[in-house]
Amino acid sequence: MNEWLIDQRTRLGLGQDEVDRRTRDLGARVSQPYLSQLERGVKALEDLGGARMDALRRVYQVSPEAWTDHTGLAIVTPQQGPRPAASPAPAPLPDGLQQVIQQYGAVFSELQEHRWQHYLARLKWRGGLATPDQWFNVFQAMRANGIEPDH
Known part of the structure; x- marks a missing residue:
């Protein structure tokens, strides 16, 4: 999966710093060091959480369906609404x-x-x-x- 992430980023001609900036602009930052760890397989993609995973998907211009096909991970976006079996949203952080x-x-x-x-x-x-x-x-x-x- 890490090679697919690298391919998506390079397909768009983006550096890891640019992905960091764009996800931050979307309100769910994936930092350059964290992205590097994802691409090297050190960190698991599912540890990103829904909002940051969706921001990364949007920066990479991948549809939710294609994201799920390639990663095996579904992302709930505002357009999709919540999944019936979804757990309640976590409380906001202090x-x-x-x-x-x-x-x-x-x-x-x-x-x-x-x-x-x-x-x-x-x-x-x-x-x-x-x-x-x-x-x-x-x-x-x-x-x-x-x-x-x-x-």
Whole structure:
């Protein structure tokens, strides 16, 4: 599948940085380092989550049907509506966590993974809302200690 991703990007004459910019403009950024890991097969495409996967599909100008044919992954787009068996949409990420993802996501690609974002977002903090520094510190501690969120 990683070769197909590379073929789609090069077919359009796009560099990884341009794909990064275009997906960011669509509101669901796939960073250049993360795209590189996808293309090398280091990261799994399904870890992108629906919004980022759809942004990548749109940048590559591939129909939802062709995307599913080549990747085996269906994407729910606003035009299609929700699938009957779809799970409920996840709760929005806390502001402090969103700030950490924006600030450090290019350096720590795990922060851009759906599984990390929602694993972190499920944490409960004593005393209310966590600051961006607290979110980043807990992410760093979990990563340093080999904690891997479920898919």
